[in-house]
Amino acid sequence: MSAEQIVFYFFAALTLISAFLVVNMQNLVRSIFLFFVTIFSLAAMFVFAHADFIAVTQVVIYVGGVLVLMLFAFMLSNRELLSGLEQFTSGFKIAHLAGLLICAGMFFLLYSAISSANVTNLPWIKNSHAIGQNDNTIHQIGIHTMTRYLLPFEVVSVFLMMALIGAAHLARKEKRS
Template sequence: MNAEQLIFYFFAIMLLLSALVVVTSYNLVRSIFLFFVTLFALAAIYVFALADFIALTQVVLYAGGVLILMLFAFMLSNKELLNALKPVKKSFELNHFLGFFIALAFLLILLRLFFGNDFSQLEWIKSSTPISKNDNTIHAIGIQSMTRYLLPFEILSVFLMMSLVGAAHLARKGKKL
């Protein structure tokens, strides 16, 4: 096993463990910070897959934007609202059983598809060209987003601005309209 594989397995294990703690933790602050670790580990996995633009987007948008927005929403939230939350029951109820059953069914379907198909024989995989380390995918994505996809790109920026204004309005102290 070489150094690249060890680093990949380190990030994969870190990704799985931190994601598991995010889902199972009852402490909201701990979940938010471990979500930060999860996002960075996922970005590292993207780097190993030679998806440099996706890794950079993962760090900038999710870790830099969404996670910070979650932290601000938590810090600026009303104390009375947080104190009014009821403690979570730790018993296994019917809705937990149904959610577990649906998740297990999806897992079995995915495993059957994964082990039942030969992915190397799919036409779109056979016709694709492999990505090399010298490919400049960021340059191609930048040209496409500023020419062909300029209107959706600008609409997305307006939606992000609207969500920022909405978050600032919700966090504002004083009387609500």
């Protein structure tokens, strides 16, 4: 096993472990900071896949926008909301089952759509080649983003939407009676 493979597997394991801890962490601040670790390790995996633009874009968008927004929403939220988060019970409820079924259904739908698509026979993809020194890199990045890296691109968009909804929920002020 080469050193490059060892580093890749390290970042893959770090991504999986930190993502698991983000979901299962009870403390919101620690979960947000573990999300930083997940983002940076996923960006490192994109670098190994020779998708430098996607890696840099992911770090800039997530760290520069979404996570800072989440941290500000957490810091500006009222204490009643935070105390309600600490008293959350971790038992399994029927709502969790419904969420898991919806998530599995959406994953199956996205996977079947991507696996059944025959993107290699499109003429604008057949004419694409490796990026040369004098080539239009924006054109090549667009082709690779919409073909080879479509699934990570869509996952990033779903995460951005989830982060926006979560930050808006945390920053929302409750009416006092």
